[in-house]
Amino acid sequence: xxxxxxxxxxxxxxxxxxxxxxxxxxxxxxxxxxxxxxxxxxxxxxxxxxxxxxxxxxxxxxxxxxxxxxxxxxxxxxxxxxxxxxxxxxxxxxxxxxxxxxxxxxxxxxxxx
Amino acid sequence: xxxxxxxxxxxxxxxxxxxxxxxxxxxxxxxxxxxxxxxxxxxxxxxxxxxxxxxxxxxxxxxxxxxxxxxxxxxxxxxxxxxxxxxxxxxxxxxxxxxxxxxxxxx
Numbered sequence: 001x002x003x004x005x006x007x008x009x010x011x012x013x014x015x016x017x018x019x020x021x022x023x024x025x026x027x028x029x030x031x032x033x034x035x036x037x038x039x040x041x042x043x044x045x046x047x048x049x050x051x052x053x054x055x056x057x058x059x060x061x062x063x064x065x066x067x068x069x070x071x072x073x074x075x076x077x078x079x080x081x082x083x084x085x086x087x088x089x090x091x092x093x094x095x096x097x098x099x100x101x102x103x104x105x106x107x108x109x110x111x112x113x
Numbered sequence: 114x115x116x117x118x119x120x121x122x123x124x125x126x127x128x129x130x131x132x133x134x135x136x137x138x139x140x141x142x143x144x145x146x147x148x149x150x151x152x153x154x155x156x157x158x159x160x161x162x163x164x165x166x167x168x169x170x171x172x173x174x175x176x177x178x179x180x181x182x183x184x185x186x187x188x189x190x191x192x193x194x195x196x197x198x199x200x201x202x203x204x205x206x207x208x209x210x211x212x213x214x215x216x217x218x219x220x
Binding site: 035044045046047050058060061094099100101103104105106 | 156210212213
Protein backbone atom coordinates (compact mmCIF):
# COMPACT_ATOMS: atom_id res chain seq x y z
CA UNK A 1 0.00 0.00 0.00
CA UNK A 2 1.30 3.44 -0.93
CA UNK A 3 1.70 5.86 1.93
CA UNK A 4 3.03 9.42 2.05
CA UNK A 5 3.61 11.08 5.41
CA UNK A 6 4.59 14.74 5.55
CA UNK A 7 6.28 16.24 8.58
CA UNK A 8 8.14 19.42 9.43
CA UNK A 9 5.41 22.03 9.36
CA UNK A 10 4.89 24.56 12.10
CA UNK A 11 4.91 28.22 13.04
CA UNK A 12 7.83 30.19 11.67
CA UNK A 13 8.63 33.90 11.57
CA UNK A 14 8.84 35.77 8.27
CA UNK A 15 12.28 35.40 6.77
CA UNK A 16 12.83 32.07 8.47
CA UNK A 17 13.51 28.62 7.05
CA UNK A 18 11.80 25.28 7.34
CA UNK A 19 12.36 21.86 5.82
CA UNK A 20 9.43 19.63 5.04
CA UNK A 21 9.84 15.88 4.71
CA UNK A 22 7.64 13.35 2.98
CA UNK A 23 8.38 9.77 3.94
CA UNK A 24 7.17 7.34 1.33
CA UNK A 25 6.34 3.65 1.57
CA UNK A 26 4.93 1.13 -0.87
CA UNK A 27 6.90 2.51 -3.81
CA UNK A 28 10.30 3.96 -4.67
CA UNK A 29 10.50 7.76 -4.65
CA UNK A 30 13.41 7.87 -7.08
CA UNK A 31 11.45 5.89 -9.70
CA UNK A 32 8.58 8.36 -9.73
CA UNK A 33 8.20 12.05 -10.30
CA UNK A 34 7.21 13.71 -7.06
CA UNK A 35 5.61 17.08 -6.45
CA UNK A 36 4.68 19.50 -3.71
CA UNK A 37 1.28 21.20 -3.85
CA UNK A 38 0.07 23.73 -1.30
CA UNK A 39 -3.25 25.12 -0.20
CA UNK A 40 -3.58 28.39 1.68
CA UNK A 41 -6.32 28.43 4.34
CA UNK A 42 -9.72 28.54 2.65
CA UNK A 43 -8.14 28.78 -0.81
CA UNK A 44 -7.54 26.56 -3.82
CA UNK A 45 -4.68 24.29 -4.76
CA UNK A 46 -1.34 25.68 -5.96
CA UNK A 47 1.36 23.57 -7.58
CA UNK A 48 4.76 24.35 -6.02
CA UNK A 49 7.52 22.12 -7.35
CA UNK A 50 8.39 18.83 -9.02
CA UNK A 51 11.40 16.52 -9.12
CA UNK A 52 11.63 13.97 -11.89
CA UNK A 53 13.18 10.53 -11.64
CA UNK A 54 16.22 11.79 -13.55
CA UNK A 55 16.70 14.54 -11.00
CA UNK A 56 15.40 17.56 -12.93
CA UNK A 57 13.57 20.06 -10.78
CA UNK A 58 11.08 22.83 -11.51
CA UNK A 59 9.40 25.48 -9.40
CA UNK A 60 6.47 27.83 -9.42
CA UNK A 61 7.55 31.43 -9.98
CA UNK A 62 6.19 32.29 -6.53
CA UNK A 63 8.83 30.11 -4.81
CA UNK A 64 11.67 30.06 -7.32
CA UNK A 65 14.97 30.93 -5.68
CA UNK A 66 13.58 30.38 -2.18
CA UNK A 67 12.45 26.74 -2.16
CA UNK A 68 14.45 23.64 -3.07
CA UNK A 69 12.99 20.21 -3.74
CA UNK A 70 15.20 17.18 -3.19
CA UNK A 71 15.06 13.52 -2.26
CA UNK A 72 17.10 11.02 -0.29
CA UNK A 73 16.93 7.71 -2.11
CA UNK A 74 18.36 5.79 0.86
CA UNK A 75 15.54 7.04 3.06
CA UNK A 76 12.90 6.98 0.31
CA UNK A 77 12.01 10.50 1.37
CA UNK A 78 11.14 13.72 -0.47
CA UNK A 79 12.04 17.13 0.93
CA UNK A 80 11.14 20.75 0.46
CA UNK A 81 13.62 23.25 1.85
CA UNK A 82 11.86 26.57 2.30
CA UNK A 83 13.92 29.70 2.89
CA UNK A 84 13.05 33.39 3.15
CA UNK A 85 9.52 32.47 4.13
CA UNK A 86 6.73 35.00 3.68
CA UNK A 87 3.25 35.32 5.11
CA UNK A 88 1.84 34.27 1.74
CA UNK A 89 3.62 30.91 2.04
CA UNK A 90 1.21 29.99 4.84
CA UNK A 91 -0.53 26.85 3.65
CA UNK A 92 -0.99 23.14 4.02
CA UNK A 93 1.76 21.48 1.99
CA UNK A 94 1.04 18.15 0.32
CA UNK A 95 3.49 15.78 -1.31
CA UNK A 96 2.11 14.03 -4.37
CA UNK A 97 3.21 10.95 -6.28
CA UNK A 98 3.26 11.02 -10.04
CA UNK A 99 0.28 12.54 -11.80
CA UNK A 100 -1.75 12.96 -8.62
CA UNK A 101 -2.69 9.39 -7.82
CA UNK A 102 -1.37 9.51 -4.24
CA UNK A 103 -1.28 12.42 -1.80
CA UNK A 104 -0.02 12.74 1.73
CA UNK A 105 -2.21 14.08 4.51
CA UNK A 106 -0.48 17.45 4.40
CA UNK A 107 1.51 19.51 6.87
CA UNK A 108 0.59 23.04 7.89
CA UNK A 109 3.15 25.82 7.58
CA UNK A 110 2.24 29.10 9.25
CA UNK A 111 4.45 32.11 8.61
CA UNK A 112 3.70 34.80 11.13
CA UNK A 113 5.41 37.03 13.65
CA UNK B 114 1.49 29.73 -17.69
CA UNK B 115 -1.70 27.96 -18.71
CA UNK B 116 -4.76 29.44 -16.99
CA UNK B 117 -7.53 27.06 -16.01
CA UNK B 118 -10.94 28.71 -15.70
CA UNK B 119 -13.39 26.56 -13.80
CA UNK B 120 -17.10 27.27 -13.42
CA UNK B 121 -19.25 27.62 -11.52
CA UNK B 122 -17.39 28.46 -8.32
CA UNK B 123 -20.19 26.87 -6.34
CA UNK B 124 -23.45 25.10 -6.93
CA UNK B 125 -26.34 23.70 -4.95
CA UNK B 126 -28.24 20.67 -6.22
CA UNK B 127 -30.63 18.04 -4.95
CA UNK B 128 -29.81 14.42 -4.33
CA UNK B 129 -30.20 12.58 -7.62
CA UNK B 130 -29.57 15.64 -9.77
CA UNK B 131 -27.11 15.71 -12.63
CA UNK B 132 -24.25 18.09 -11.87
CA UNK B 133 -21.91 19.55 -14.47
CA UNK B 134 -18.70 21.52 -13.95
CA UNK B 135 -16.68 23.04 -16.76
CA UNK B 136 -13.00 23.81 -17.04
CA UNK B 137 -11.47 25.89 -19.82
CA UNK B 138 -7.75 26.03 -20.55
CA UNK B 139 -6.11 29.16 -21.91
CA UNK B 140 -4.39 27.07 -24.58
CA UNK B 141 -4.64 23.60 -26.08
CA UNK B 142 -3.74 20.96 -23.47
CA UNK B 143 -4.87 17.95 -25.52
CA UNK B 144 -6.41 15.58 -22.94
CA UNK B 145 -3.85 16.22 -20.18
CA UNK B 146 -6.42 16.99 -17.51
CA UNK B 147 -7.17 15.62 -14.06
CA UNK B 148 -10.28 16.07 -11.93
CA UNK B 149 -9.99 15.88 -8.14
CA UNK B 150 -12.44 15.74 -5.27
CA UNK B 151 -11.50 17.35 -1.97
CA UNK B 152 -13.52 16.98 1.19
CA UNK B 153 -12.97 19.40 4.12
CA UNK B 154 -9.77 18.72 6.01
CA UNK B 155 -8.70 16.01 3.58
CA UNK B 156 -6.21 15.71 0.75
CA UNK B 157 -7.54 15.83 -2.80
CA UNK B 158 -8.50 12.52 -4.38
CA UNK B 159 -7.93 11.82 -8.06
CA UNK B 160 -11.19 10.90 -9.79
CA UNK B 161 -10.51 11.35 -13.51
CA UNK B 162 -7.23 11.38 -15.46
CA UNK B 163 -6.52 12.01 -19.13
CA UNK B 164 -9.76 14.03 -19.18
CA UNK B 165 -12.08 11.04 -19.33
CA UNK B 166 -10.52 8.00 -17.64
CA UNK B 167 -12.06 6.96 -14.34
CA UNK B 168 -9.54 6.18 -11.64
CA UNK B 169 -9.81 2.67 -10.19
CA UNK B 170 -12.45 2.40 -7.51
CA UNK B 171 -14.21 5.66 -8.36
CA UNK B 172 -17.98 5.28 -8.77
CA UNK B 173 -19.25 5.29 -12.34
CA UNK B 174 -21.58 8.24 -11.66
CA UNK B 175 -18.49 10.41 -12.11
CA UNK B 176 -17.34 11.11 -15.65
CA UNK B 177 -15.24 13.52 -17.64
CA UNK B 178 -15.06 14.61 -21.25
CA UNK B 179 -13.39 17.10 -23.53
CA UNK B 180 -10.09 17.81 -25.22
CA UNK B 181 -8.14 20.80 -26.38
CA UNK B 182 -9.35 23.71 -24.28
CA UNK B 183 -12.83 22.75 -23.09
CA UNK B 184 -13.59 20.08 -20.52
CA UNK B 185 -16.60 18.89 -18.58
CA UNK B 186 -16.93 16.95 -15.34
CA UNK B 187 -20.28 15.33 -14.57
CA UNK B 188 -21.89 13.65 -11.60
CA UNK B 189 -24.80 11.78 -13.13
CA UNK B 190 -26.78 11.40 -9.91
CA UNK B 191 -25.60 13.51 -6.97
CA UNK B 192 -25.23 11.62 -3.70
CA UNK B 193 -24.85 13.08 -0.19
CA UNK B 194 -21.27 11.78 0.00
CA UNK B 195 -20.35 13.82 -3.09
CA UNK B 196 -20.43 17.05 -1.10
CA UNK B 197 -16.94 18.42 -1.70
CA UNK B 198 -14.90 20.86 -3.72
CA UNK B 199 -13.83 19.70 -7.17
CA UNK B 200 -10.73 20.88 -9.02
CA UNK B 201 -9.42 20.46 -12.53
CA UNK B 202 -5.66 20.44 -13.17
CA UNK B 203 -3.74 20.50 -16.42
CA UNK B 204 -0.52 18.55 -16.80
CA UNK B 205 0.40 19.48 -20.34
CA UNK B 206 2.86 22.13 -19.23
CA UNK B 207 4.69 23.29 -16.14
CA UNK B 208 3.55 24.82 -13.87
CA UNK B 209 0.75 22.29 -13.43
CA UNK B 210 -2.04 24.76 -12.85
CA UNK B 211 -5.36 24.10 -11.14
CA UNK B 212 -8.78 25.54 -11.66
CA UNK B 213 -10.21 27.69 -8.87
CA UNK B 214 -12.44 24.91 -7.60
CA UNK B 215 -16.19 24.25 -7.52
CA UNK B 216 -17.89 23.76 -4.18
CA UNK B 217 -20.81 21.36 -4.49
CA UNK B 218 -23.55 21.50 -1.86
CA UNK B 219 -26.86 19.73 -1.33
CA UNK B 220 -29.99 21.84 -1.77
